Amino acid sequence: MDKIYNNRWFLLLFISITWGSSFILIKKSLLVFSPYEIGAIRVVGSGLILAAIGIPALLRMRRSTLLWVIIAGFFGNFVPMFLFPIAQTQVSSSLAGILDSLVPIFILAFGFLFFGIKSKLKQVIGAIIGFIGAASLIFFSEGNSENSQFGYAMLIVLGGASYAVNSLIVKEKLPELDAIKLTAAVYSFWAIPAGVILYFTGMIQNFEMQPNYIEPIIYMSFLTIFGTAIAMLLYFKLIQNTSAVFASISSYLLPVVAIIWGILDGEEFNFWYILGGVLILIGIYLIREKKTAPTSIPA
Template identity: 75%
Template sequence: MGKVFNNRWFLLLIITLTWGSSFMLIKKTLVAFTPYEIGAIRVVGSGLLLAFIGIPAIRKMSRSTLLWVTIVGFFGNFLPMFLFPIAQTRVSSSLAGILDSLVPIFVLIFGYIFFKIKSEKSQILGAIIGFIGATSLIYFSEANSETSQFAYAMLIVLAGASYGVNAVLIKQKTAEVKAVELTAAIYTVWAVPSLVILYATGFVQNFEMQDAYVEPFIYLLFLTTFGTAIAMLLYYKLIQNTSAVFASSVSYLLPIVAVIWGVIDGEKFTFWYILGGVLILIGIYLIREKRKNPKLVPRS
Protein backbone atom coordinates (compact mmCIF):
# COMPACT_ATOMS: atom_id res chain seq x y z
CA MET A 1 0.00 0.00 0.00
CA GLY A 2 2.93 2.32 0.76
CA LYS A 3 4.19 1.98 -2.81
CA VAL A 4 0.78 2.98 -4.12
CA PHE A 5 0.78 6.23 -2.12
CA ASN A 6 4.29 6.97 -3.38
CA ASN A 7 3.19 6.61 -7.00
CA ARG A 8 2.98 10.11 -8.48
CA TRP A 9 0.23 9.21 -10.97
CA PHE A 10 -1.94 7.66 -8.26
CA LEU A 11 -1.52 10.76 -6.09
CA LEU A 12 -2.30 12.98 -9.08
CA LEU A 13 -5.51 11.03 -9.79
CA ILE A 14 -6.78 11.13 -6.19
CA ILE A 15 -6.05 14.86 -5.82
CA THR A 16 -7.72 15.56 -9.16
CA LEU A 17 -10.93 13.74 -8.25
CA THR A 18 -11.04 15.32 -4.79
CA TRP A 19 -10.25 18.91 -5.74
CA GLY A 20 -12.19 18.68 -8.99
CA SER A 21 -15.28 17.89 -6.93
CA SER A 22 -14.58 20.67 -4.42
CA PHE A 23 -15.99 23.39 -6.67
CA MET A 24 -19.39 21.71 -6.76
CA LEU A 25 -19.24 21.09 -3.00
CA ILE A 26 -18.53 24.79 -2.43
CA LYS A 27 -21.53 25.63 -4.61
CA LYS A 28 -23.74 23.36 -2.51
CA THR A 29 -22.50 24.79 0.81
CA LEU A 30 -23.07 28.40 -0.30
CA VAL A 31 -26.80 27.68 -0.06
CA ALA A 32 -26.58 27.87 3.74
CA PHE A 33 -23.21 29.40 4.63
CA THR A 34 -21.38 32.63 3.74
CA PRO A 35 -18.04 32.50 1.88
CA TYR A 36 -16.18 33.61 5.01
CA GLU A 37 -17.83 30.91 7.10
CA ILE A 38 -16.94 28.25 4.54
CA GLY A 39 -13.29 29.34 4.31
CA ALA A 40 -12.87 29.64 8.07
CA ILE A 41 -14.58 26.33 8.85
CA ARG A 42 -12.39 24.49 6.34
CA VAL A 43 -9.19 25.79 7.94
CA VAL A 44 -10.35 25.51 11.56
CA GLY A 45 -11.75 22.02 10.98
CA SER A 46 -8.53 20.84 9.33
CA GLY A 47 -6.52 22.41 12.14
CA LEU A 48 -8.51 20.52 14.77
CA LEU A 49 -8.21 17.25 12.84
CA LEU A 50 -4.43 17.58 12.51
CA ALA A 51 -3.49 19.42 15.71
CA PHE A 52 -2.24 16.24 17.41
CA ILE A 53 0.43 16.06 14.69
CA GLY A 54 0.79 19.79 14.06
CA ILE A 55 1.59 20.93 17.61
CA PRO A 56 4.52 18.51 18.15
CA ALA A 57 5.78 19.32 14.63
CA ILE A 58 5.74 23.06 15.33
CA ARG A 59 7.60 22.61 18.63
CA LYS A 60 10.57 20.92 16.98
CA MET A 61 10.82 23.38 14.06
CA SER A 62 13.42 26.12 13.96
CA ARG A 63 12.16 29.71 13.80
CA SER A 64 13.26 29.97 10.18
CA THR A 65 11.43 26.78 9.17
CA LEU A 66 8.30 27.81 11.06
CA LEU A 67 8.35 31.19 9.30
CA TRP A 68 8.47 29.55 5.88
CA VAL A 69 5.79 27.03 6.88
CA THR A 70 3.54 29.93 7.90
CA ILE A 71 4.18 31.77 4.62
CA VAL A 72 3.56 28.61 2.58
CA GLY A 73 0.32 28.08 4.48
CA PHE A 74 -0.91 31.60 3.83
CA PHE A 75 -0.60 31.22 0.05
CA GLY A 76 -1.80 27.62 -0.21
CA ASN A 77 -4.06 26.90 2.75
CA PHE A 78 -5.51 30.19 3.99
CA LEU A 79 -6.06 32.82 1.30
CA PRO A 80 -7.49 30.52 -1.44
CA MET A 81 -9.97 29.00 1.03
CA PHE A 82 -11.75 32.36 1.12
CA LEU A 83 -11.16 33.46 -2.48
CA PHE A 84 -12.91 30.45 -4.03
CA PRO A 85 -16.23 30.67 -2.15
CA ILE A 86 -16.32 34.46 -2.55
CA ALA A 87 -15.81 34.08 -6.30
CA GLN A 88 -18.36 31.28 -6.58
CA THR A 89 -21.13 33.54 -5.35
CA ARG A 90 -21.06 34.89 -8.94
CA VAL A 91 -18.99 32.33 -10.90
CA SER A 92 -20.20 28.80 -11.72
CA SER A 93 -18.43 25.79 -10.23
CA SER A 94 -17.32 24.53 -13.63
CA LEU A 95 -15.80 27.87 -14.62
CA ALA A 96 -14.04 28.08 -11.24
CA GLY A 97 -12.44 24.70 -11.92
CA ILE A 98 -11.44 25.77 -15.40
CA LEU A 99 -9.78 28.98 -14.24
CA ASP A 100 -7.88 27.08 -11.56
CA SER A 101 -6.00 25.30 -14.35
CA LEU A 102 -3.77 28.37 -14.67
CA VAL A 103 -1.71 27.32 -11.61
CA PRO A 104 1.15 25.61 -13.55
CA ILE A 105 1.66 28.81 -15.56
CA PHE A 106 2.19 30.72 -12.32
CA VAL A 107 4.53 28.00 -11.04
CA LEU A 108 6.77 28.42 -14.09
CA ILE A 109 6.66 32.23 -13.78
CA PHE A 110 7.29 32.45 -10.02
CA GLY A 111 9.85 29.66 -10.10
CA TYR A 112 11.91 31.69 -12.55
CA ILE A 113 11.32 35.11 -10.92
CA PHE A 114 12.11 34.04 -7.34
CA PHE A 115 14.58 31.19 -7.76
CA LYS A 116 15.73 31.37 -11.41
CA ILE A 117 14.35 27.88 -12.02
CA LYS A 118 14.54 27.18 -15.73
CA SER A 119 11.96 24.88 -17.27
CA GLU A 120 12.42 22.47 -20.14
CA LYS A 121 11.13 23.64 -23.51
CA SER A 122 8.68 20.75 -23.52
CA GLN A 123 7.29 21.89 -20.14
CA ILE A 124 6.82 25.43 -21.41
CA LEU A 125 5.12 24.07 -24.53
CA GLY A 126 2.93 21.83 -22.35
CA ALA A 127 1.94 24.79 -20.18
CA ILE A 128 1.00 26.80 -23.27
CA ILE A 129 -1.03 23.96 -24.78
CA GLY A 130 -2.76 23.32 -21.47
CA PHE A 131 -3.50 27.02 -21.14
CA ILE A 132 -5.02 27.06 -24.65
CA GLY A 133 -7.18 24.09 -23.68
CA ALA A 134 -8.32 25.85 -20.50
CA THR A 135 -8.95 29.08 -22.42
CA SER A 136 -11.11 27.29 -24.98
CA LEU A 137 -13.13 25.77 -22.16
CA ILE A 138 -13.53 29.20 -20.57
CA TYR A 139 -14.72 30.79 -23.79
CA PHE A 140 -17.11 28.04 -24.84
CA SER A 141 -18.53 27.12 -21.43
CA GLU A 142 -19.73 29.71 -18.93
CA ALA A 143 -17.68 32.75 -19.92
CA ASN A 144 -20.51 34.48 -21.73
CA SER A 145 -23.30 33.73 -19.28
CA GLU A 146 -24.81 36.29 -16.99
CA THR A 147 -23.46 34.40 -13.96
CA SER A 148 -19.88 35.11 -15.00
CA GLN A 149 -18.59 38.33 -13.48
CA PHE A 150 -15.09 39.36 -14.52
CA ALA A 151 -14.04 40.75 -11.12
CA TYR A 152 -15.13 37.58 -9.36
CA ALA A 153 -13.48 35.41 -12.00
CA MET A 154 -10.24 37.27 -11.33
CA LEU A 155 -10.42 36.15 -7.71
CA ILE A 156 -10.02 32.59 -9.02
CA VAL A 157 -7.00 33.73 -11.04
CA LEU A 158 -5.59 35.35 -7.88
CA ALA A 159 -6.12 32.08 -6.01
CA GLY A 160 -4.26 30.29 -8.81
CA ALA A 161 -1.35 32.73 -8.49
CA SER A 162 -1.38 32.12 -4.73
CA TYR A 163 -1.18 28.37 -5.29
CA GLY A 164 1.69 28.98 -7.71
CA VAL A 165 3.73 30.81 -5.04
CA ASN A 166 2.83 28.08 -2.55
CA ALA A 167 4.05 25.25 -4.79
CA VAL A 168 7.39 26.92 -5.52
CA LEU A 169 8.07 27.73 -1.86
CA ILE A 170 7.24 24.20 -0.70
CA LYS A 171 9.87 22.71 -2.98
CA GLN A 172 12.49 25.38 -2.30
CA LYS A 173 11.98 26.18 1.40
CA THR A 174 10.20 23.31 3.17
CA ALA A 175 11.43 20.23 1.31
CA GLU A 176 13.02 18.84 4.51
CA VAL A 177 9.69 18.81 6.39
CA LYS A 178 7.65 15.63 6.05
CA ALA A 179 4.41 16.14 4.13
CA VAL A 180 2.24 15.03 7.05
CA GLU A 181 3.99 17.36 9.51
CA LEU A 182 3.99 20.23 7.01
CA THR A 183 0.26 19.95 6.37
CA ALA A 184 -0.58 19.54 10.05
CA ALA A 185 1.64 22.43 11.14
CA ILE A 186 0.19 24.77 8.51
CA TYR A 187 -3.43 24.12 9.48
CA THR A 188 -2.61 24.30 13.17
CA VAL A 189 -1.02 27.73 12.71
CA TRP A 190 -3.72 29.18 10.46
CA ALA A 191 -6.61 27.70 12.45
CA VAL A 192 -6.12 30.49 15.00
CA PRO A 193 -6.75 33.51 12.69
CA SER A 194 -9.46 31.51 10.93
CA LEU A 195 -11.22 30.97 14.24
CA VAL A 196 -11.11 34.74 14.82
CA ILE A 197 -12.70 35.28 11.38
CA LEU A 198 -15.34 32.63 12.11
CA TYR A 199 -16.17 34.33 15.41
CA ALA A 200 -16.38 37.71 13.66
CA THR A 201 -18.99 36.33 11.24
CA GLY A 202 -21.26 35.51 14.19
CA PHE A 203 -21.30 31.82 13.29
CA VAL A 204 -19.95 30.64 16.66
CA GLN A 205 -22.42 32.69 18.69
CA ASN A 206 -25.56 32.37 16.58
CA PHE A 207 -25.45 29.09 14.64
CA GLU A 208 -28.39 26.74 15.11
CA MET A 209 -28.69 23.51 13.19
CA GLN A 210 -31.88 23.77 11.13
CA ASP A 211 -33.27 21.30 8.60
CA ALA A 212 -32.13 23.50 5.72
CA TYR A 213 -28.55 23.38 7.02
CA VAL A 214 -28.19 19.61 7.36
CA GLU A 215 -27.33 18.73 3.74
CA PRO A 216 -25.02 21.76 3.15
CA PHE A 217 -23.30 21.00 6.48
CA ILE A 218 -22.60 17.42 5.37
CA TYR A 219 -21.10 18.75 2.14
CA LEU A 220 -18.97 21.16 4.19
CA LEU A 221 -17.72 18.36 6.45
CA PHE A 222 -16.74 16.30 3.41
CA LEU A 223 -15.09 19.36 1.84
CA THR A 224 -13.11 20.04 5.03
CA THR A 225 -11.97 16.48 5.64
CA PHE A 226 -11.22 15.22 2.16
CA GLY A 227 -11.07 18.33 -0.03
CA THR A 228 -8.91 20.28 2.40
CA ALA A 229 -6.91 18.30 4.97
CA ILE A 230 -6.32 14.96 3.21
CA ALA A 231 -6.05 16.31 -0.35
CA MET A 232 -3.57 19.00 0.71
CA LEU A 233 -1.46 16.40 2.53
CA LEU A 234 -1.29 14.31 -0.65
CA TYR A 235 -0.54 17.43 -2.72
CA TYR A 236 2.42 18.40 -0.53
CA LYS A 237 3.69 14.83 -0.69
CA LEU A 238 3.42 14.93 -4.48
CA ILE A 239 5.39 18.20 -4.66
CA GLN A 240 8.17 16.82 -2.45
CA ASN A 241 8.32 13.55 -4.41
CA THR A 242 8.36 15.19 -7.85
CA SER A 243 8.44 18.92 -8.57
CA ALA A 244 6.26 22.00 -8.14
CA VAL A 245 5.61 22.02 -11.89
CA PHE A 246 4.43 18.40 -12.06
CA ALA A 247 2.31 18.65 -8.90
CA SER A 248 0.64 21.83 -10.08
CA SER A 249 -0.30 20.11 -13.33
CA VAL A 250 -3.19 18.64 -11.33
CA SER A 251 -4.84 21.97 -12.09
CA TYR A 252 -5.06 21.03 -15.77
CA LEU A 253 -7.14 17.97 -14.89
CA LEU A 254 -9.45 19.75 -12.47
CA PRO A 255 -11.57 21.37 -15.22
CA ILE A 256 -12.49 17.96 -16.60
CA VAL A 257 -13.88 16.81 -13.26
CA ALA A 258 -15.45 20.20 -12.55
CA VAL A 259 -17.18 20.30 -15.95
CA ILE A 260 -18.47 16.73 -15.52
CA TRP A 261 -20.05 17.73 -12.21
CA GLY A 262 -21.43 20.84 -13.89
CA VAL A 263 -23.07 18.75 -16.60
CA ILE A 264 -24.55 16.43 -13.98
CA ASP A 265 -25.90 19.52 -12.24
CA GLY A 266 -27.57 20.67 -15.45
CA GLU A 267 -24.93 22.72 -17.26
CA LYS A 268 -24.56 22.52 -21.03
CA PHE A 269 -22.05 20.11 -22.64
CA THR A 270 -20.55 20.80 -26.09
CA PHE A 271 -17.88 19.56 -28.48
CA TRP A 272 -15.54 22.27 -27.15
CA TYR A 273 -15.42 20.52 -23.79
CA ILE A 274 -13.91 17.47 -25.52
CA LEU A 275 -11.41 19.55 -27.51
CA GLY A 276 -10.37 21.52 -24.43
CA GLY A 277 -10.01 18.32 -22.40
CA VAL A 278 -7.76 16.71 -25.05
CA LEU A 279 -5.50 19.78 -25.15
CA ILE A 280 -5.27 19.75 -21.37
CA LEU A 281 -4.23 16.07 -21.36
CA ILE A 282 -1.57 16.79 -24.01
CA GLY A 283 -0.31 19.60 -21.78
CA ILE A 284 -0.14 17.18 -18.82
CA TYR A 285 1.93 14.75 -20.88
CA LEU A 286 4.44 17.40 -21.90
CA ILE A 287 4.71 19.07 -18.50
CA ARG A 288 5.27 15.81 -16.63
CA GLU A 289 8.46 15.20 -14.65
CA LYS A 290 10.77 13.15 -16.82
CA ARG A 291 12.80 10.39 -15.24
CA LYS A 292 16.44 10.32 -16.19
CA ASN A 293 17.74 7.08 -17.64
CA PRO A 294 20.10 5.40 -15.16
CA LYS A 295 23.69 5.13 -16.29
CA LEU A 296 24.97 1.62 -16.85
CA VAL A 297 28.12 0.86 -14.89
CA PRO A 298 30.35 -1.62 -16.74
CA ARG A 299 31.29 -4.75 -14.85
CA SER A 300 34.91 -4.94 -13.82
Protein backbone atom coordinates in the same frame (compact mmCIF):
# COMPACT_ATOMS: atom_id res chain seq x y z
CA MET B 1 0.23 0.69 1.55
CA ASP B 2 3.51 2.59 1.71
CA LYS B 3 4.08 1.79 -1.97
CA ILE B 4 0.73 3.37 -2.88
CA TYR B 5 1.46 6.40 -0.66
CA ASN B 6 4.68 6.97 -2.60
CA ASN B 7 3.21 6.30 -6.05
CA ARG B 8 3.13 9.67 -7.81
CA TRP B 9 0.38 8.67 -10.26
CA PHE B 10 -1.93 7.43 -7.49
CA LEU B 11 -1.36 10.65 -5.55
CA LEU B 12 -1.98 12.73 -8.67
CA LEU B 13 -5.24 10.89 -9.47
CA PHE B 14 -6.54 11.07 -5.89
CA ILE B 15 -5.76 14.78 -5.61
CA SER B 16 -7.34 15.54 -8.99
CA ILE B 17 -10.58 13.73 -8.14
CA THR B 18 -10.76 15.20 -4.65
CA TRP B 19 -9.98 18.79 -5.59
CA GLY B 20 -12.04 18.52 -8.77
CA SER B 21 -15.02 17.63 -6.58
CA SER B 22 -14.34 20.53 -4.20
CA PHE B 23 -15.97 23.09 -6.52
CA ILE B 24 -19.35 21.35 -6.53
CA LEU B 25 -19.09 20.83 -2.75
CA ILE B 26 -18.45 24.57 -2.31
CA LYS B 27 -21.44 25.31 -4.54
CA LYS B 28 -23.71 23.09 -2.44
CA SER B 29 -22.32 24.48 0.83
CA LEU B 30 -23.08 28.04 -0.33
CA LEU B 31 -26.78 27.20 -0.11
CA VAL B 32 -26.68 27.89 3.63
CA PHE B 33 -23.16 29.07 4.50
CA SER B 34 -21.50 32.36 3.55
CA PRO B 35 -18.17 32.31 1.63
CA TYR B 36 -16.31 33.48 4.74
CA GLU B 37 -17.92 30.76 6.87
CA ILE B 38 -16.95 28.10 4.33
CA GLY B 39 -13.33 29.28 4.16
CA ALA B 40 -12.99 29.59 7.92
CA ILE B 41 -14.64 26.23 8.64
CA ARG B 42 -12.29 24.45 6.21
CA VAL B 43 -9.19 25.90 7.87
CA VAL B 44 -10.41 25.62 11.47
CA GLY B 45 -11.75 22.09 10.93
CA SER B 46 -8.48 20.92 9.37
CA GLY B 47 -6.51 22.62 12.15
CA LEU B 48 -8.52 20.82 14.84
CA ILE B 49 -8.20 17.46 13.07
CA LEU B 50 -4.42 17.82 12.76
CA ALA B 51 -3.66 19.79 15.94
CA ALA B 52 -2.22 16.81 17.83
CA ILE B 53 0.51 16.58 15.18
CA GLY B 54 0.68 20.20 14.09
CA ILE B 55 1.20 21.98 17.42
CA PRO B 56 4.19 19.85 18.54
CA ALA B 57 5.65 20.18 15.02
CA LEU B 58 5.38 23.96 15.20
CA LEU B 59 7.03 24.09 18.63
CA ARG B 60 10.00 22.03 17.45
CA MET B 61 10.71 23.93 14.24
CA ARG B 62 13.69 26.21 13.73
CA ARG B 63 12.77 29.86 13.25
CA SER B 64 13.75 29.90 9.58
CA THR B 65 11.70 26.77 8.86
CA LEU B 66 8.72 28.10 10.82
CA LEU B 67 8.73 31.32 8.80
CA TRP B 68 8.57 29.46 5.48
CA VAL B 69 5.86 27.13 6.83
CA ILE B 70 3.73 30.14 7.82
CA ILE B 71 4.27 31.85 4.45
CA ALA B 72 3.51 28.65 2.53
CA GLY B 73 0.35 28.15 4.59
CA PHE B 74 -0.82 31.70 3.93
CA PHE B 75 -0.63 31.25 0.16
CA GLY B 76 -1.80 27.64 -0.08
CA ASN B 77 -3.92 26.90 2.98
CA PHE B 78 -5.50 30.20 4.01
CA VAL B 79 -6.11 32.76 1.26
CA PRO B 80 -7.48 30.37 -1.43
CA MET B 81 -9.96 28.90 1.05
CA PHE B 82 -11.79 32.25 1.00
CA LEU B 83 -11.16 33.30 -2.61
CA PHE B 84 -12.86 30.28 -4.16
CA PRO B 85 -16.19 30.39 -2.27
CA ILE B 86 -16.37 34.18 -2.73
CA ALA B 87 -15.86 33.72 -6.47
CA GLN B 88 -18.36 30.88 -6.69
CA THR B 89 -21.17 33.12 -5.54
CA GLN B 90 -21.09 34.35 -9.18
CA VAL B 91 -19.06 31.73 -11.09
CA SER B 92 -20.20 28.15 -11.79
CA SER B 93 -18.38 25.21 -10.23
CA SER B 94 -17.22 23.86 -13.62
CA LEU B 95 -15.81 27.21 -14.75
CA ALA B 96 -14.08 27.60 -11.38
CA GLY B 97 -12.40 24.23 -11.92
CA ILE B 98 -11.32 25.24 -15.41
CA LEU B 99 -9.79 28.53 -14.26
CA ASP B 100 -7.87 26.72 -11.55
CA SER B 101 -6.01 24.85 -14.29
CA LEU B 102 -3.82 27.92 -14.76
CA VAL B 103 -1.70 26.96 -11.73
CA PRO B 104 1.11 25.33 -13.82
CA ILE B 105 1.47 28.53 -15.84
CA PHE B 106 2.08 30.50 -12.66
CA ILE B 107 4.49 27.87 -11.35
CA LEU B 108 6.62 28.04 -14.47
CA ALA B 109 6.59 31.87 -14.43
CA PHE B 110 7.16 32.34 -10.69
CA GLY B 111 9.72 29.54 -10.59
CA PHE B 112 11.79 31.35 -13.19
CA LEU B 113 11.28 34.86 -11.77
CA PHE B 114 11.79 34.18 -8.06
CA PHE B 115 13.70 30.89 -7.80
CA GLY B 116 15.71 30.81 -11.02
CA ILE B 117 14.13 27.50 -12.06
CA LYS B 118 14.59 26.85 -15.77
CA SER B 119 11.94 24.88 -17.64
CA LYS B 120 12.40 22.81 -20.76
CA LEU B 121 11.00 24.24 -23.97
CA LYS B 122 8.65 21.25 -24.18
CA GLN B 123 7.22 22.07 -20.75
CA VAL B 124 6.69 25.71 -21.68
CA ILE B 125 4.91 24.67 -24.88
CA GLY B 126 2.79 22.21 -22.90
CA ALA B 127 1.84 24.89 -20.39
CA ILE B 128 0.89 27.28 -23.20
CA ILE B 129 -1.25 24.64 -24.93
CA GLY B 130 -2.94 23.86 -21.62
CA PHE B 131 -3.59 27.55 -21.10
CA ILE B 132 -5.08 27.86 -24.61
CA GLY B 133 -7.37 24.95 -23.79
CA ALA B 134 -8.52 26.63 -20.58
CA ALA B 135 -8.86 30.01 -22.32
CA SER B 136 -11.02 28.55 -25.09
CA LEU B 137 -13.30 27.04 -22.50
CA ILE B 138 -13.59 30.37 -20.70
CA PHE B 139 -14.17 32.37 -23.89
CA PHE B 140 -16.88 30.12 -25.29
CA SER B 141 -18.61 29.40 -21.98
CA GLU B 142 -20.55 31.54 -19.54
CA GLY B 143 -17.31 33.40 -18.85
CA ASN B 144 -17.91 35.34 -22.08
CA SER B 145 -21.61 36.01 -21.57
CA GLU B 146 -23.19 39.34 -20.76
CA ASN B 147 -23.95 38.09 -17.28
CA SER B 148 -20.38 37.02 -16.51
CA GLN B 149 -18.59 38.47 -13.48
CA PHE B 150 -15.03 39.10 -14.58
CA GLY B 151 -13.91 40.32 -11.15
CA TYR B 152 -15.13 37.15 -9.46
CA ALA B 153 -13.46 34.99 -12.11
CA MET B 154 -10.20 36.82 -11.45
CA LEU B 155 -10.43 35.82 -7.77
CA ILE B 156 -10.07 32.21 -8.91
CA VAL B 157 -7.09 33.15 -11.08
CA LEU B 158 -5.59 34.87 -8.03
CA GLY B 159 -6.23 31.72 -6.01
CA GLY B 160 -4.37 29.69 -8.64
CA ALA B 161 -1.42 32.08 -8.46
CA SER B 162 -1.47 31.72 -4.68
CA TYR B 163 -1.34 27.91 -4.97
CA ALA B 164 1.64 28.25 -7.31
CA VAL B 165 3.59 30.30 -4.76
CA ASN B 166 2.77 27.71 -2.09
CA SER B 167 3.96 24.84 -4.30
CA LEU B 168 7.28 26.50 -5.06
CA ILE B 169 7.97 27.34 -1.42
CA VAL B 170 7.24 23.75 -0.34
CA LYS B 171 9.53 22.33 -3.02
CA GLU B 172 12.38 24.86 -2.77
CA LYS B 173 12.36 25.79 0.94
CA LEU B 174 10.76 22.83 2.75
CA PRO B 175 11.80 19.70 0.81
CA GLU B 176 12.96 17.72 3.86
CA LEU B 177 9.99 18.43 6.11
CA ASP B 178 7.65 15.47 6.54
CA ALA B 179 4.45 16.03 4.53
CA ILE B 180 2.18 15.10 7.45
CA LYS B 181 3.94 17.45 9.85
CA LEU B 182 3.97 20.22 7.25
CA THR B 183 0.25 19.91 6.56
CA ALA B 184 -0.61 19.70 10.25
CA ALA B 185 1.62 22.67 11.10
CA VAL B 186 0.20 25.07 8.51
CA TYR B 187 -3.42 24.29 9.40
CA SER B 188 -2.74 24.42 13.14
CA PHE B 189 -1.21 27.89 12.77
CA TRP B 190 -3.73 29.38 10.35
CA ALA B 191 -6.69 27.88 12.23
CA ILE B 192 -6.25 30.70 14.77
CA PRO B 193 -6.88 33.67 12.42
CA ALA B 194 -9.53 31.57 10.62
CA GLY B 195 -11.23 31.04 13.98
CA VAL B 196 -11.29 34.80 14.53
CA ILE B 197 -12.91 35.28 11.12
CA LEU B 198 -15.46 32.57 11.89
CA TYR B 199 -16.31 34.30 15.17
CA PHE B 200 -16.93 37.63 13.48
CA THR B 201 -19.22 36.03 10.90
CA GLY B 202 -21.56 35.44 13.84
CA MET B 203 -22.01 31.76 13.00
CA ILE B 204 -20.64 30.48 16.31
CA GLN B 205 -22.89 32.71 18.38
CA ASN B 206 -26.06 32.49 16.27
CA PHE B 207 -26.01 29.01 14.71
CA GLU B 208 -29.31 27.12 14.94
CA MET B 209 -29.64 23.69 13.39
CA GLN B 210 -32.37 23.50 10.74
CA PRO B 211 -33.48 20.62 8.48
CA ASN B 212 -32.14 22.31 5.32
CA TYR B 213 -28.68 22.48 6.94
CA ILE B 214 -28.13 18.71 7.02
CA GLU B 215 -26.98 18.19 3.41
CA PRO B 216 -24.75 21.31 3.27
CA ILE B 217 -23.12 20.25 6.55
CA ILE B 218 -22.37 16.84 5.02
CA TYR B 219 -20.87 18.57 1.97
CA MET B 220 -18.80 20.82 4.24
CA SER B 221 -17.54 17.79 6.17
CA PHE B 222 -16.34 16.07 2.99
CA LEU B 223 -14.85 19.34 1.78
CA THR B 224 -12.95 19.88 5.02
CA ILE B 225 -11.71 16.32 5.65
CA PHE B 226 -10.99 15.08 2.13
CA GLY B 227 -10.81 18.22 0.01
CA THR B 228 -8.71 20.19 2.47
CA ALA B 229 -6.76 18.23 5.11
CA ILE B 230 -6.11 14.89 3.36
CA ALA B 231 -5.77 16.28 -0.19
CA MET B 232 -3.30 18.96 0.90
CA LEU B 233 -1.24 16.40 2.82
CA LEU B 234 -0.97 14.22 -0.29
CA TYR B 235 -0.26 17.28 -2.45
CA PHE B 236 2.70 18.26 -0.27
CA LYS B 237 3.90 14.66 -0.43
CA LEU B 238 3.62 14.68 -4.22
CA ILE B 239 5.55 17.96 -4.52
CA GLN B 240 8.36 16.65 -2.31
CA ASN B 241 8.56 13.33 -4.19
CA THR B 242 8.53 14.93 -7.65
CA SER B 243 8.39 18.66 -8.36
CA ALA B 244 6.02 21.60 -8.17
CA VAL B 245 5.53 21.38 -11.94
CA PHE B 246 4.56 17.68 -11.89
CA ALA B 247 2.24 18.16 -8.91
CA SER B 248 0.58 21.06 -10.69
CA ILE B 249 -0.59 18.65 -13.43
CA SER B 250 -3.49 17.97 -11.04
CA SER B 251 -4.69 21.43 -12.04
CA TYR B 252 -5.07 20.14 -15.61
CA LEU B 253 -7.00 17.04 -14.54
CA LEU B 254 -9.33 18.51 -11.93
CA PRO B 255 -11.27 20.63 -14.48
CA VAL B 256 -12.44 17.38 -16.08
CA VAL B 257 -13.82 16.26 -12.72
CA ALA B 258 -15.34 19.69 -12.09
CA ILE B 259 -17.03 19.70 -15.51
CA ILE B 260 -18.50 16.23 -14.95
CA TRP B 261 -19.98 17.33 -11.62
CA GLY B 262 -21.24 20.53 -13.25
CA ILE B 263 -23.00 18.60 -16.02
CA LEU B 264 -24.61 16.29 -13.47
CA ASP B 265 -25.82 19.38 -11.63
CA GLY B 266 -27.31 20.90 -14.78
CA GLU B 267 -24.54 23.35 -15.71
CA GLU B 268 -23.70 24.25 -19.31
CA PHE B 269 -21.82 21.85 -21.59
CA ASN B 270 -20.92 22.28 -25.27
CA PHE B 271 -18.40 21.36 -27.97
CA TRP B 272 -15.83 23.83 -26.62
CA TYR B 273 -15.54 21.84 -23.39
CA ILE B 274 -14.41 18.83 -25.44
CA LEU B 275 -11.94 20.85 -27.51
CA GLY B 276 -10.54 22.59 -24.44
CA GLY B 277 -10.26 19.30 -22.60
CA VAL B 278 -8.28 17.72 -25.46
CA LEU B 279 -5.87 20.67 -25.52
CA ILE B 280 -5.42 20.39 -21.76
CA LEU B 281 -4.60 16.68 -22.06
CA ILE B 282 -2.01 17.48 -24.76
CA GLY B 283 -0.54 20.03 -22.38
CA ILE B 284 -0.33 17.38 -19.64
CA TYR B 285 1.56 15.07 -21.99
CA LEU B 286 4.14 17.72 -22.83
CA ILE B 287 4.59 19.15 -19.34
CA ARG B 288 5.06 15.77 -17.67
CA GLU B 289 8.51 14.85 -16.35
CA LYS B 290 10.51 11.66 -16.42
CA LYS B 291 10.26 9.61 -13.26
CA THR B 292 12.90 10.40 -10.66
CA ALA B 293 13.81 8.75 -7.41
CA PRO B 294 11.51 9.96 -4.58
CA THR B 295 12.92 12.51 -2.20
CA SER B 296 13.74 10.99 1.20
CA ILE B 297 11.22 12.18 3.77
CA PRO B 298 12.23 11.81 7.44
CA ALA B 299 9.83 10.05 9.75
